[in-house]
Amino acid sequence: MVLMKRAPPLICLVSLLLQLTLAGCSPAPAPTVAATTAPTAAATATSAPVVRQPGELLLATTTSTADSGLLTFILPVFEKANNVKVNVVAVGTGQAIEIGRKGDADVLLVHARAQEDKFVADGEAKERFDVMYNDFIIVGPKNDPVKVAGTKGAADAFKAIAAAQATFVSRGDKSGTNTKELAIWASAKITPTKEMKWYNAIGQGMGDTLLFSNEQQGYTLSDRGTYLSMQDKLTGLTIVFGGQKLADNQDKLLLNPYGVMAVNPARHPAVNYDLAMKFVNWILSVDTQKLIAGYGVDKYGQPLFYANSAQYQAAQ
Amino acid sequence: MDELLRGIEQAMRLIASGDGALAEIVLLSLRVSGLALLISTLCGVPVGAALGLSRSRAHGLITALLYTGMGLPPVVVGLFVYLFLSRSGPLGVLGWLFTPRAMVSAQVVIALPLVTGLTMTAVRSVDPGLRVQVRSLGATRLQEAWAVLLEARIGVVAAIVAAFGGIISEVGAVMLVGGDIEGKTRVLTTAIVLNTRQGEFSLAIALGLILLALTFAANVALLRLQGRT
Numbered sequence: 205m206v207l208m209k210r211a212p213p214l215i216c217l218v219s220l221l222l223q224l225t226l227a228g229c230s231p232a233p234a235p236t237v238a239a240t241t242a243p244t245a246a247a248t249a250t251s252a253p254v255v256r257q258p259g260e261l262l263l264a265t266t267t268s269t270a271d272s273g274l275l276t277f278i279l280p281v282f283e284k285a286n287n288v289k290v291n292v293v294a295v296g297t298g299q300a301i302e303i304g305r306k307g308d309a310d311v312l313l314v315h316a317r318a319q320e321d322k323f324v325a326d327g328e329a330k331e332r333f334d335v336m337y338n339d340f341i342i343v344g345p346k347n348d349p350v351k352v353a354g355t356k357g358a359a360d361a362f363k364a365i366a367a368a369q370a371t372f373v374s375r376g377d378k379s380g381t382n383t384k385e386l387a388i389w390a391s392a393k394i395t396p397t398k399e400m401k402w403y404n405a406i407g408q409g410m411g412d413t414l415l416f417s418n419e420q421q422g423y424t425l426s427d428r429g430t431y432l433s434m435q436d437k438l439t440g441l442t443i444v445f446g447g448q449k450l451a452d453n454q455d456k457l458l459l460n461p462y463g464v465m466a467v468n469p470a471r472h473p474a475v476n477y478d479l480a481m482k483f484v485n486w487i488l489s490v491d492t493q494k495l496i497a498g499y500g501v502d503k504y505g506q507p508l509f510y511a512n513s514a515q516y517q518a519a520q
Numbered sequence: 521m522d523e524l525l526r527g528i529e530q531a532m533r534l535i536a537s538g539d540g541a542l543a544e545i546v547l548l549s550l551r552v553s554g555l556a557l558l559i560s561t562l563c564g565v566p567v568g569a570a571l572g573l574s575r576s577r578a579h580g581l582i583t584a585l586l587y588t589g590m591g592l593p594p595v596v597v598g599l600f601v602y603l604f605l606s607r608s609g610p611l612g613v614l615g616w617l618f619t620p621r622a623m624v625s626a627q628v629v630i631a632l633p634l635v636t637g638l639t640m641t642a643v644r645s646v647d648p649g650l651r652v653q654v655r656s657l658g659a660t661r662l663q664e665a666w667a668v669l670l671e672a673r674i675g676v677v678a679a680i681v682a683a684f685g686g687i688i689s690e691v692g693a694v695m696l697v698g699g700d701i702e703g704k705t706r707v708l709t710t711a712i713v714l715n716t717r718q719g720e721f722s723l724a725i726a727l728g729l730i731l732l733a734l735t736f737a738a739n740v741a742l743l744r745l746q747g748r749t
Contacts, residue, residue, distance in 0.1 A: 262618060271718055293618060293699035307607035308617050411717040437719035474607055474615065 259288045261479045264301075264309035266380055267409045269462070270294035272429040272508050278495050282486050288479060296409070298378030304328060304465070307472030311480040313487070315380035315427075315462045329465035333488055336496050336509040337461040339453045340384055341446030343414070343431055343438075344370075344423035352423065352444040357455045359392040361445045366394050369402040371422030375413050376405025380460070385425045388457065414438055427460055429508035432500070449506045462509070464488070488513035527725025534726050541703075546730060549707040552620050553688040556627030560635045561680055568639025568679070569669050573651075586640065589633025594626075595692030601626040602696050620705060622697040630690060631683035638682060642675020643668055677746045681739050688735055708734075 269275050270292055279290050293303065297314040304312045305328055313335065314320060320332050342361050344352055350368045355361040365372050374396065375382040389396055396403045406416055410430040417424040418438045428450065431443070446453045453459075464487055466480035486492055493511035500508035534542055571582060603609050605617040605625070616622045646668050654667045669676065691709035698705035700714060708731045715724040 267717075289704075291618065291699075291701045291704055293701060295699075306609075307612075409717045411719055415719055434719050472607060474612075 259479075261288055261290045261311065261476055261483055262293065262309045263290055263311050263313060263483070264293045264295065264299075264303040265313040266297050266300060266315055267294050267411070268315070268381075268427050268430050269313055271409075271411055272433050272500070274429075274496065274499055274509060277499050278487075278492060281492070281495070282483060285486075286479070286482060290483070296375070296377045296379030297383065304467050307467060307475060310467055310476045311483050312465045312467070313462060314465075315460055316383040317461060317463070319380075319383065320463045320465065323465060327468060328471055329468050332463045332465045333484060334512050334514065335462045335464045335487055336493075336511050336513075337459055338428050338507075338509050339446060339450045340381065340425055340458040340460050341428050341431060341443050341453070342423060343417065343426050343441045344444040345421040346440060346442050348442070348444050350423070355445065358388045358445065358457050362388050362392045362394065365423050366392070366400075366402075369400075371420055372396075372403050373413055373417045373420065373422045373424040374403065374405040375410065376407045377409070379410075381410060381425060381427060384458075384460065388425070391457065414441070417441060429500070432504045432506075432508065450510065461512075488515050490515055490519045523721050524725065527722045528729065530722045531726030531729040534723075535730065542727075542730075544703060545706055545708055545711050545727075546734070548620065548705070549688060549709075549731075550734070552623045552694070552707060553627060553684065556624045556631055556687055557680065557684050559624070559628050560631035560683055564632050564635030564679070564683075565639050565669070565676060568636040568676075569643050569665055571636070572640040572643025572672075573665055573668065583637075583640075586633050586637035590637045592630060592633065593692070594630055594686075594690045595696070597626050597629045598693030598696035601629060601693065605697065617697060618699040618701060618705060620698070623694045623705060623707070626693040626697050627687040627690065630693065631687050634683040634686060635679050638679030639672075639676050642672040642679065645675065646671045674746050677742055681742045684738055684742070685735055688738070689731065 263275075265275070271294070275292055279292070282288075283290055293300070293309065295303070297316040297319060300309070300312055300314050301316075301319050301323055303309045304323065305326075312323075312329070323329055324332050340358075342352060342358065344350070350364050350370045352361045352364055355364055374385055386396075396405075398405070404416070404420070404422065406413060408416070410426060411434060413424055414426055414431065414434055415437070416422070418440045421440060423444070428446070431438070446455075446458060464484050466477060466484050467475045469475050469477035493513050493516035496509050497507055497511040497516075500506070571579075571586075576582075601622065602617065604611045605614065605622050606612055607615075607617070614621075616625065650671055651664055651668060654664050659667065689709060691713055694705070694707055695710050695713065698707070698710065700706050700710040706714075708727055712724050712727045712731070715721070715727065
């Protein structure tokens with residue numbers, strides 16, 4: 205009885221959804237109340253193809269490459285040259301890798317070496333390539349109450365913060381930055397737990413985390429690019445470890461390499477492998493690498509990302 | 521306060537300039553939520569009316585199920601729709617994840633129980649005497665249902681208004697299943713999250729004001745229908 209009662213909406217839903225696949229996403233001009241909200245949209249929306257087309261590439265990447273503006277800067281070149289559309293899903297590295305693992309992305313541009321190597325080892329991608337790098341910095345309150353600036357390395361800096369129980373803000377989202385942060389805590393032989401009142405794992409992106417640190421006057425680990433691009437909004441924060449540019453960073457542990465991987469079509473037949481490999485070869489090419497190396501120099505006086513594909517290095 | 525004023529000022533300037541990217545975001549929001557509402561209305565009103573009119577012993581259970589559906593947290597809906605539509609999920613062959621279709625699907629799951637449940641409640645609260653009267657005039661079952669629906673129209677429109685307000689302002693599900701892709705699946709709510717994340721508060725406020733204005737306009741338009749028969 206219950207099942208029969210529940211059946212009509214289900215059948216109704218499924219059949220309507222099926223109609224959608226056939227009819228595209230433009231709403232039918234039905235004379236219901238919904239028409240009062242829908243018609244302008246139906247009439248004027250440039251109906252983008254909704255099902256993934258051969259001419260579309262889905263790139264799952266980290267918030268840092270998107271938020272820094274790098275992708276907006278370089279992607280149009282690829283899109284124009286190949287007459288394709290690159291759809292960018294910008295999430296934490298952990299989530300980006302999961303999207304790849306389910307076969308929902310064609311190509312990944314991420315920064316957590318251990319997770320990337322595991323991805324390749326699991327057969328989810330055939331190979332990983334170096335694309336570029338930048339570095340992490342520790343930012344904190346302008347007056348630096350813990351005197352992190354005087355420490356010798358990132359692990360020492362974290363030890364000082366923990367010893368003083370100074371407010372620390374963690375991404376707490378399995379992103380590349382979060383992975384690096386946890387690695388630094390491990391090398392400092394400290395295990396952050398939620399019992400530590402000064403340790404805040406907020407589960408948000410880099411921008412949110414920096415804003416939170418600014419409000420709470422806490423320390424946090426950030427990639428240099430995102431910090432530089434938001435510096436004008438972070439009036440209460442300064443770089444307490446890592447120096448003013450990458451060359452000044454004393455701790456090599458803080459280097460932040462980005463890798464690119466095409467999702468393995470043997471594992472996920474639906475991925476757009478040809479286009480993904482085109483993208484991989486394009487981003488590793490000397491011309492694109494030069495674009496990457498030049499991005500941000502005019503605005504910040506230093507590149508946000510340092511190109512380092514094998515091709516680029518060979519050409520230097 | 522400064523931030524707020526600047527946001528309002530920027531909102532006005534953005535709207536006045538007819539910014540292309542902004543128009544795209546607004547239109548996609550309307551397209552996705554409008555379509556989801558259309559589907560939910562076409563399915564939910566008849567089913568809700570049928571449930572409201574029938575006198576079955578399973579009513580208690582159906583009501584409980586519907587009311588649970590009405591309270592589904594959007595982000596949970598998003599999670600399940602994500603897993604269903606993922607290439608590794610049961611509906612993966614559709615290739616809908618990270619497209620507007622995925623967003624419509626998630627919003628239908630959120631809106632359908634709302635429309636169905638509130639329609640059912642509205643229909644049930646119609647004076648039973650009306651049905652007896654209509655039937656005695658020789659009406660068919662369909663005509664009888666139509667008469668009851670007309671009588672309950674205020675409640676039905678309220679159901680649709682509530683559903684629209686729920687889905688156009690929802691962010692958790694569309695963020696998960698749409699992926700917030702610029703020019704493709706970025707809607708007002710996900711754009712607000714993105715701009716807040718980047719510290720672009722003025723733009724976030726501008727988008728928020730547009731969202732409020734849209735919801736208000738849609739509600740006024742829908743409510744005017746209550747007056748008509």
